[in-house]
Amino acid sequence: MNNQKSIAAFKEAQQHIPGGVNSPVRSFRSVGGNPPFIAKASGSKVTDIDGNTYIDYVGSWGPMILGHSHPKVVDAIQHAAARGASFGAPTLAETEMAQLIKYLVPSIDMVRMVNSGTEATMSALRLARGYTGRDLVIKFEGCYHGHNDSFLIKAGSGALTLGAPDSPGVTEGTARDTLTAQYNDIDSVEQLFDKHKNQIAAVILEPVTGNMGVIVPEKRFIDGLRKLCDENETVLIFDEVMTGFRLGTGCAQALLGVSPDLTTFGKIIGGGLPVGAYGGRQDIMDLLAPKGPVYQAGTLSGNPLAMAAGIATLSLLQETPGFYDKLENSSALLEEGLRNNLKELKMKGVINRVGSMFTLFFTEEESVNSFADVMKCDTNLFGEYFRLSLESGIYLAPSQFEAGFVSAAHTREDIEETVKASYSALKKLK
Ligand SMILES: *Cc1c(COP(=O)(O)O)cnc(C)c1O
Numbered sequence: 001m002n003n004q005k006s007i008a009a010f011k012e013a014q015q016h017i018p019g020g021v022n023s024p025v026r027s028f029r030s031v032g033g034n035p036p037f038i039a040k041a042s043g044s045k046v047t048d049i050d051g052n053t054y055i056d057y058v059g060s061w062g063p064m065i066l067g068h069s070h071p072k073v074v075d076a077i078q079h080a081a082a083r084g085a086s087f088g089a090p091t092l093a094e095t096e097m098a099q100l101i102k103y104l105v106p107s108i109d110m111v112r113m114v115n116s117g118t119e120a121t122m123s124a125l126r127l128a129r130g131y132t133g134r135d136l137v138i139k140f141e142g143c144y145h146g147h148n149d150s151f152l153i154k155a156g157s158g159a160l161t162l163g164a165p166d167s168p169g170v171t172e173g174t175a176r177d178t179l180t181a182q183y184n185d186i187d188s189v190e191q192l193f194d195k196h197k198n199q200i201a202a203v204i205l206e207p208v209t210g211n212m213g214v215i216v217p218e219k220r221f222i223d224g225l226r227k228l229c230d231e232n233e234t235v236l237i238f239d240e241v242m243t244g245f246r247l248g249t250g251c252a253q254a255l256l257g258v259s260p261d262l263t264t265f266g267k268i269i270g271g272g273l274p275v276g277a278y279g280g281r282q283d284i285m286d287l288l289a290p291k292g293p294v295y296q297a298g299t300l301s302g303n304p305l306a307m308a309a310g311i312a313t314l315s316l317l318q319e320t321p322g323f324y325d326k327l328e329n330s331s332a333l334l335e336e337g338l339r340n341n342l343k344e345l346k347m348k349g350v351i352n353r354v355g356s357m358f359t360l361f362f363t364e365e366e367s368v369n370s371f372a373d374v375m376k377c378d379t380n381l382f383g384e385y386f387r388l389s390l391e392s393g394i395y396l397a398p399s400q401f402e403a404g405f406v407s408a409a410h411t412r413e414d415i416e417e418t419v420k421a422s423y424s425a426l427k428k429l430k
Contacts, residue, residue, distance in 0.1 A: 001391055005049045009037040031383040031398045033390070041068035043409035046395060054395035055414050057404040061397070062210070062242050062267040065327075065356070066316055067409020073271050073312045080308035086300055093307035100314050101269070101279065104249045107259040111279030112288060113302040117241035117266030118146025120276035121204065123296045124262045125150055128202035128235035130294035131284045138192055138203045140183040142371035142401075144211030145204060145239050145264075155180035183209065184217060184370050186224035193232055203229055204237040207252035207260075210403035211242070212374045213359035214352040217256065226258050235284065241266035241276065242403070245317055247355045248324050255354075268317075271309030323408065324355065330415055331356045331406045337419030345426050356406040360385075374401060381429060388425035394418055 013020035021027045021035070028035045036048035044067055046056045059065065066073065080093075098111045114120050125137055125148070137150060145151040149170045153163035163178040165171065179196070182188040183205070193200060203225055209215040229236040238260035243252035245268040253260060262280035269275055279285060287294045300306075317323055335353045338360055342349045350361040350368045361368045362381040368374055382400035389396050394417075396404060406415075 001052055002050050003034060003036060003048070003052065006037045007034050009049060010034050025397075025399060025402075028398045030379065030400075031386045033387050035398070036390075036395075043067040043069070044407060044411065044414050052393070054390070054393050055410070055418055056395045057406070057418075058395055058397050059405040059407055060267075060272060062246060062403075062405055063270060063272045065246060065268050065405070065407055066271075066313060067407040068272075070313075070316070070409075072316060073309050076271075076308040076312035077273070077305055080304045083304065085305060086303055088299060091302065091304055091307070093304060093311060094302040097269075097277075097302075097307050097311055097314075098279075100311060100318075101265070101277065104245070104314070104318065105251055105253070105263065105279075107253060107261075107263060107281075108279040109282035110285035111277050112285070112296065113307075114276040114278065114296075114298055115274050115300055115303070115306075116146065116276045117239075117264065118148055118276070119298070120241065120264035120266055120278045121145040121151065121237075121239055122148040124237050124264050124278040125202060125204065126296065127278070127284060127287060127294050128237060128262065130287055130292075131235060132201040132233065134199050134201035134234075135177045136179055136196055136200045137177065138179045138181050138189060138200060140205050140371075141180050142183055142212035142215075142374060143204075143206045143209060143239070145206075146241070149174045150178055151204075153178035153180065182370060182372075183212075183215060184221045186221050186228075189225060189228060193228055193234075198232070200232060200234045202235040202237050202262075204239055206242065207238045207240060207256055207258075208243050208247065208354050208357065210357055212371055212401045213361055213368065213377075214354060214357050214403050215369060215374070216352065216354055218369070222256050222258050229261070235261045237262045237264065239264045243357070244268060245314060246357060246405070249318055268313060269310045270306050271313035273303070273306040273309045275303075275306045275310055320408075327356045327406060327408055330410050330412070331358065333412065333415045334358065334406060334418060337415065338422055341419065341423045341426055345423070345430060347426055347430065357403040358406070359400075359403055362400065377401075384429055385425050388428055389421060392421040392424060394421045 039049045047053045102108045152167045154166040163175045165175045240251045244265040264278045266276040289295045362378045379400045
């Protein structure tokens with residue numbers, strides 16, 4: 001595979017952009033090798049500037065559930081652009097978007113549009129604090145909620161102590177307000193509630209995780225969180241930036257049968273354009289300015305191009321008969337193929353999948369249900385698998401701790417080719 005142009009482009013980019021990228025994971029730091037610079041994408045495939053084409057399981061890290069450059073989405077963006085890129089004034093498309101989200105997700109009474117997932121979680125947390133008049137937030141080790149200071153916090157020493165900054169630039173003061181619990185361990189949450197009575201504003205989590213690889217919440221855990229939040233009048237926030245409209249039109253909350261108080265969205269609702277949103281219970285959302293005292297604003301929020309792409313995407317998800325069934329079938333086919341590969345080669349590994357989100361964990365363990373399990377993975381082995389896959393035209397997320405995404409554009413042939421390439425890669429790893 002020729003990648004001379006991408007090598008030169010990455011070298012040049014590093015002269016002007018820190019690390020050559022505008023988001024760290026794109027640099028391939030954790031897997032090694034030179035990231036392909038992408039020239040274009042269509043359907044299930046991306047093409048780099050050297051002319052190599054890959055079957056894409058990154059899908060821009062989640063948004064591209066319809067596949068790339070879906071004609072209806074492209075058309076919607078082009079029409080919107082011709083009418084004006086931004087006005088900083090109300091438009092009909094914003095109300096239409098809000099109505100769509102409310103219609104599809106019953107826990108949402110009101111919704112506010114922002115420009116990224118990071119902005120959505122930051123704003124939801126401020127709102128939860130404003131609503132409860134409390135400062136502390138509980139998050140889970142391994143979950144990712146964007147790069148707000150409040151979430152760049154690691155657990156302090158000992159499970160019951162307060163957090164510590166996980167990045168230079170995050171203050172000790174901010175860290176003190178973030179508590180870290182263990183995913184799928186309701187006791188770890190209960191202990192924090194016991195220790196900090198009437199001080200916890202919010203619990204935030206990925207209702208199905210993608211950012212430490214795919215982990216499914218146990219029923220006892222997710223029901224327990226709802227109960228603890230009810231008992232303590234704490235706001236339960238589902239961060240559905242990744243899972244929202246990925247796991248069905250009702251999102252992860254419909255799948256799990258648990259209603260959060262607030263939900264954050266991003267990725268799919270922008271159809272590939274920069275968008276986020278947060279919404280939920282009327283009495284909480286009523287506190288937002290200009291109706292209430294909790295301030296939050298955005299020059300480009302509800303941007304016409306982003307609304308057009310998002311509405312086109314959500315409409316297609318909803319209107320295409322059997323959309324999620326088809327996605328489930330191709331994803332199941334992929335899972336089955338990968339499982340067979342491991343079996344035939346007598347290799348160990350765990351595949352977690354929910355709908356079109358999947359992770360192949362390189363581990364000796366029998367199952368992966370917690371951050372501790374995730375940490376036992378062989379990241380070197382994954383790195384090798386990643387590079388071999390890329391060589392054979394399969395574009396996976398460049399980290400063991402990520403979800404892969406199947407899109408509606410992935411054909412049976414794509415999946416079969418992927419399974420075959422995966423077999424060859426795994427065989428070389430033995
Ligand atoms: C991607 C992601 C975010 C951050 O969204 P950005 O648009 O990258 O700021 C937040 N939460 C979850 C669960 C995500 O997957």
